[in-house]
Amino acid sequence: MVDFTLWDILRNLLLAARWTVALSLIAFVGGGLVGLGLLVARIARWPGAERFVAGYVQLFQGTPLLMQLFLAYFGLALFGVDTSPWVSAALALTLYTSAFLCEIWRGCVAAVPRGQWEAAQSLALNFSEQLRHVVLPQATRIAIAPTVGFLVQVIKGTALASVIGFVELTKAGTMITNATFQPFLVYSCVALMYFLLCFPVSLTARALERKLHDRR
Amino acid sequence: MRIEFDFLAVLAQWPLLLHGVAWTLGLTAVSALLGVGLGVACAWARSQGPRWLRWVVGAYVELIRNTPFIVQLFFVFFGLPAAGVKLTPETAAVIAMVVNLGAYAAEIVRAGIDATPRGQFEAAASLALNRAQTFIHVVLPPALRKVWPALTSQIIIVMLGSAVCGQISTEELSYAANLIQSRNFRAFEAYIIATGIYLLLAIGVRGLLNWFGPRFIFGGRRG
Numbered sequence: 001m002v003d004f005t006l007w008d009i010l011r012n013l014l015l016a017a018r019w020t021v022a023l024s025l026i027a028f029v030g031g032g033l034v035g036l037g038l039l040v041a042r043i044a045r046w047p048g049a050e051r052f053v054a055g056y057v058q059l060f061q062g063t064p065l066l067m068q069l070f071l072a073y074f075g076l077a078l079f080g081v082d083t084s085p086w087v088s089a090a091l092a093l094t095l096y097t098s099a100f101l102c103e104i105w106r107g108c109v110a111a112v113p114r115g116q117w118e119a120a121q122s123l124a125l126n127f128s129e130q131l132r133h134v135v136l137p138q139a140t141r142i143a144i145a146p147t148v149g150f151l152v153q154v155i156k157g158t159a160l161a162s163v164i165g166f167v168e169l170t171k172a173g174t175m176i177t178n179a180t181f182q183p184f185l186v187y188s189c190v191a192l193m194y195f196l197l198c199f200p201v202s203l204t205a206r207a208l209e210r211k212l213h214d215r216r
Numbered sequence: 217m218r219i220e221f222d223f224l225a226v227l228a229q230w231p232l233l234l235h236g237v238a239w240t241l242g243l244t245a246v247s248a249l250l251g252v253g254l255g256v257a258c259a260w261a262r263s264q265g266p267r268w269l270r271w272v273v274g275a276y277v278e279l280i281r282n283t284p285f286i287v288q289l290f291f292v293f294f295g296l297p298a299a300g301v302k303l304t305p306e307t308a309a310v311i312a313m314v315v316n317l318g319a320y321a322a323e324i325v326r327a328g329i330d331a332t333p334r335g336q337f338e339a340a341a342s343l344a345l346n347r348a349q350t351f352i353h354v355v356l357p358p359a360l361r362k363v364w365p366a367l368t369s370q371i372i373i374v375m376l377g378s379a380v381c382g383q384i385s386t387e388e389l390s391y392a393a394n395l396i397q398s399r400n401f402r403a404f405e406a407y408i409i410a411t412g413i414y415l416l417l418a419i420g421v422r423g424l425l426n427w428f429g430p431r432f433i434f435g436g437r438r439g
Contacts, residue, residue, distance in 0.1 A: 062418040063376065064378075066390060067379060071404065078219050157284075159286045170290075174290070177294065183297075187294060188295065191279075
């Protein structure tokens with residue numbers, strides 16, 4: 001019989017928190033790249049892109065992340081891919097993140113005044129130059145605060161990966177509970193760790209938002 | 217390699233799916249009602265309550281908004297019994313959903329309250345309304361009207377989040393899908409169908425709330 005001290009619980013949770021952070025970063029970076037691609041396809045008005053992206057966003061925003069994780073887990077297996085919880089969780093969270101970021105950024109691009117596009121056009125810039133040199137720099141400024149705010153959603157979303165067997169903070173909490181029979185203490189510690197991860201990010205997002213509004 | 221799908225094997229279990237849908241909608245309805253009520257109370261406390269209460273509500277809102285729903289649910293279902301509070305899965309699910317929605321709704325409603333023009337308070341005072349009357353009749357209805365779309369989105373987020381409640385064996389839709397796939401091993405098909413139903417529910421509930429709000433919550437086209 002091994003006795004778990006509070007330090008043992010915290011130490012093991014801290015070790016597991018690494019994977020929460022790693023998965024969050026993968027989903028955030030991957031989702032950002034996919035989301036940017038979708039965004040460009042949409043504002044470039046490629047044929048069919050607008051409807052496709054709208055459907056894509058509706059699909060991922062209108063269904064539970066848990067179901068998306070299950071579908072990635074069992075779906076990949078159907079195609080003969082050896083499904084590890086890592087791959088399924090990374091894939092599902094990346095797609096989920098991309099849909100939300102694409103939608104957030106679309107709003108930011110729409111917030112850039114129409115005249116900026118026209119001014120760029122009158123300087124004979126082509127579409128990608130207009131986007132790179134005129135519109136995106138301005139949209140990025142507006143986008144930073146809500147994007148950082150969404151990072152909190154991603155970190156919290158990774159908790160669901162525990163359900164398909166990915167050992168991160170929540171799953172580690174469940175496993176430690178099964179060993180110590182102290183669910184109250186363990187889940188309090190788990191919640192505290194998520195809070196310590198997320199709260200600074202929330203505060204940063206709020207500070208960025210205030211800065212943006214002050215500057216205007 | 218050939219992949220064969222058998223959706224009929226899943227659809228044949230439609231009574232289970234229907235039972236799950238009913239539970240999901242029921243949980244959502246109860247949580248939405250109580251959660252928005254809690255949110256309004258917290259929004260009032262935060263904008264007009266005494267200082268210590270503002271601090272308590274602020275801590276509650278930040279704590280809930282910065283931790284995952286699944287951890288809140290596990291804390292209520294597994295943690296509280298250790299502290300002496302025994303709960304059925306359904307009660308635990310409702311408590312977790314109400315507490316979760318309450319925190320988000322508080323922030324949303326507060327934004328609406330903060331947007332109330334000064335003149336409204338002065339007009340209410342000149343009609344000799346007391347603070348409670350001012351809040352209920354003057355401040356709250358236009359505040360809810362302003363933030364109704366955001367509140368609707370949050371209720372839908374909570375409904376989709378309720379899929380997690382299947383993990384503590386609440387018999388909602390994701391639990392039904394899980395049960396079906398454990399019977400016929402058609403996991404992918406079961407989850408595709410459940411996901412499709414969730415999508416329809418999300419669209420349906422959004423339409424319902426858009427229709428419901430103006431008629432019953434904050435009245436007509438006034439203001």
